[in-house]
Amino acid sequence: xxxxxxxxVKEYYGKTLTVTEDLAxxxxxxxxxxxxxxxxxxxxxxxxxxxxxxxxGLCVPDAIEGLTVLDLGCGAGRDVYIAAQLVGKxxxxxxxxxxxxxxxxxKRTQDHHAEVFGYANTEFYLGQxxxxxxxxxxxxxxxxxxxxxxxxxxxxxxxxxxxxxxxxLKEGGELYFSDVYSSCRVPKILRDDKVLxxxxxxxxxYWNDFINMAKRHGFLDPRLVEDSxxxxxxxxxxxxxxxxxxxxxxFSATYRLFKISSLESHCEDYGQAxxxxxxxxxxxxxxxxxxxxxxxxxxxxPVCGNTWKMLFDTRFEKHFDFVxxxxxxxxxxxxxxxxxxxxxxxxxxxxxxGGSCC
Numbered sequence: 034x035x036x037x038x039x040x041x042v043k044e045y046y047g048k049t050l051t052v053t054e055d056l057a058x059x060x061x062x063x064x065x066x067x068x069x070x071x072x073x074x075x076x077x078x079x080x081x082x083x084x085x086x087x088x089x090g091l092c093v094p095d096a097i098e099g100l101t102v103l104d105l106g107c108g109a110g111r112d113v114y115i116a117a118q119l120v121g122k123x124x125x126x127x128x129x130x131x132x133x134x135x136x137x138x139x140k141r142t143q144d145h146h147a148e149v150f151g152y153a154n155t156e157f158y159l160g161q162x163x164x165x166x167x168x169x170x171x172x173x174x175x176x177x178x179x180x181x182x183x184x185x186x187x188x189x190x191x192x193x194x195x196x197x198x199x200x201x202l203k204e205g206g207e208l209y210f211s212d213v214y215s216s217c218r219v220p221k222i223l224r225d226d227k228v229l230x231x232x233x234x235x236x237x238x239y240w241n242d243f244i245n246m247a248k249r250h251g252f253l254d255p256r257l258v259e260d261s262x263x264x265x266x267x268x269x270x271x272x273x274x275x276x277x278x279x280x281x282x283x284f285s286a287t288y289r290l291f292k293i294s295s296l297e298s299h300c301e302d303y304g305q306a307x308x309x310x311x312x313x314x315x316x317x318x319x320x321x322x323x324x325x326x327x328x329x330x331x332x333x334x335p336v337c338g339n340t341w342k343m344l345f346d347t348r349f350e351k352h353f354d355f356v357x358x359x360x361x362x363x364x365x366x367x368x369x370x371x372x373x374x375x376x377x378x379x380x381x382x383x384x385x386x387g388g389s390c391c
Contacts, residue, residue, distance in 0.1 A: 070315055074115045077149050079142040085109035085135060092182045092211040092287060095320070096313050096348055099123040100177035103201065105162040105194070105210075106130055106184025110139030113155055114146050116180065122152040127176075129168065131161045163190045165197040176201045177348070181210035183285075186236040195250040195290075202292040205347045208252065209289045213237040213263060216282040223277055229270060234263075237283055252290035253298055254339045256323035260286035289323065293346050300337035300369035305357035307334050307344055312352045320352070325368075337366035 067075065071093070075083070085108060093116050102116045107128030117126045130136050139157045147153035160168045162184065179198050188194050198208045215237040229235035238246070247255045263283040265271045274281055311317045311330030319329045322343065328334045333356065336344075344353050 068315070071115060074118045075111075077118065077146070078111060078114045079145050081138050082109045082111050082114065082142055085138055086111045087183070092180045092209060093119060094178060094180075094207070094209045094289065095316055096352070097124070097178055098314075100348070101125045101175065102127070102178045102180060103171070103176045104128045105165075105179060105181035105198075106187070107139065107157065108132070108135045110135075110142070110155070110157065112180060112182055113139065113157070117146065117155050118150060120154065122154065124154055126155050127171070128155065128157045129160050129162055129165065129171075130157075131159065133159060161188075162197075163188050163193040165194075165201060171201055173200050174203050177203055177206045179206070179208045179210070181208075181212070183212055183233050185210065186213045186233050186238065187230070188236070191238065192246060192250070195246060195252070198290075199251045199292055204292060204294065207289050207291045207347070209258075209287070211285060211287045214240045214243060214284050214286050216240070216284070217278070217280060218242065219281065220277045223274060223281075226273070229273070232270070234265070234270070234274070234283060240284070240286075243288075247288075247290055248298065251292065251294075253293075253296040254291070254300070254343075256289050256291075256326075256343075258287040258289055258321070258323050260284050260324075291343050291347065293342050295346070296339050296342060300339055300366035302363040302366040303338045303341070303357060303359050304361060304363055305336055305338065305341045305355070305359075307336055307341065307356065308332065308354040309334070310352050310354065313349075320349075337369065 066072070087108060093112060097116065097119050098121050100120055101124065102120060104113045104116065104126065107113050107130045110128055113126050113128040117124075120126060128136075128139060130139070136157055136159050143153070143155055143157070146155065156170070158168050158170065162181075165171055179202060185191055185194050195208075202208065213233045213236075216239075218239045219235050219237060223229055223235045226235055244255055261284065263285055265274070265283070307328065309320050309328045309330050309332070313320055317330065319327055321327045322340065326334075326336070326340060338359060341355065341357075344350065345355055
């Protein structure tokens with residue numbers, strides 16, 4: 034795709050949509066109320082920015098004070114201005130969007146937000162997120178956190194987006210983003226529908242294609258944080274989707290992808306554990322790394338080697354005590370979803386008997 038899709042997305046988000054209510058489906062909406070601290074941040078954001086918010090979910094992670102955050106497809110800047118309050122005066126938040134009408138709103142309200150927050154820590158650049166290297170202010174290995182809210186699916190070249198994200202992130206940084214995924218690959222006839230593409234439907238990646246793409250670009254262990262079903266709620270568009278693929282379903286999901294060079298392709302067991310100190314603000318009782326790792330304060334929590342590194346080699350290290358090391362490997366981590374593939378292994382699970390090689 035090409036330039037046609039890019040131009041159509043610009044037209045859709047710059048001219049066709051003027052306020053949130055213009056959306057034709059619920060793909061870019063979320064029914065869940067934001068947490069209290071996010072609601073407080075939203076109250077400080079200019080109404081012109083709020084009215085042009087088209088995201089599909091919250092995509093600001095915990096423990097980002099003082100960090101550099103990049104928002105891909107920032108639109109009019111809602112999530113930039115939320116993050117600006119969370120990183121504080123010592124942090125920096127950068128927004129990139131290719132739609133001039135959206136960037137104009139974001140830049141026009143910068144002084145307003147600086148006055149409300151008591152400091153200025155935001156930057157906005159007009160550009161395509163498939164070509165972040167064309168923005169000279171964005172340097173390799175310079176960003177702690179990259180966020181994106183229902184935007185990557187709009188891009189024709191998703192490989193380029195993930196590749197550039199990996200290059201921009203510091204070691205130990207992460208891409209934390211909400212987007213739309215499909216249960217199977219979207220048929221071409223639906224991918225060519227500009228309304229469905231603009232509504233974040235027909236550009237959705239098949240979930241397993243996304244996992245493989247992320248790994249191909251260095252994000253070796255993608256972690257799902259949360260997800261929900263998208264019901265579209267537009268009879269005309271629902272009928273169009275059903276005509277071409279009755280099994281096609283869509284989901285809004287939040288993933289976190291860490292840039293940690295030593296991660297393994299699967300969860301391996303080294304007999305390790307972590308103990309959460311309860312020191313991350315607003316997560317004093319428990320910390321959620323992903324949908325399989327909700328770690329209670331003070332409890333010895335067994336982890337695989339990758340989870341250990343996601344906590345030890347990142348900004349989270351100071352919030353945990355760590356038990357064990359990598360000296361002894363015990364095999365694939367139980368519950369990883371991958372077991373030893375050999376049928377003969379089942380017969381020796383509870384037996385010490387050996388077998389021949391033929």
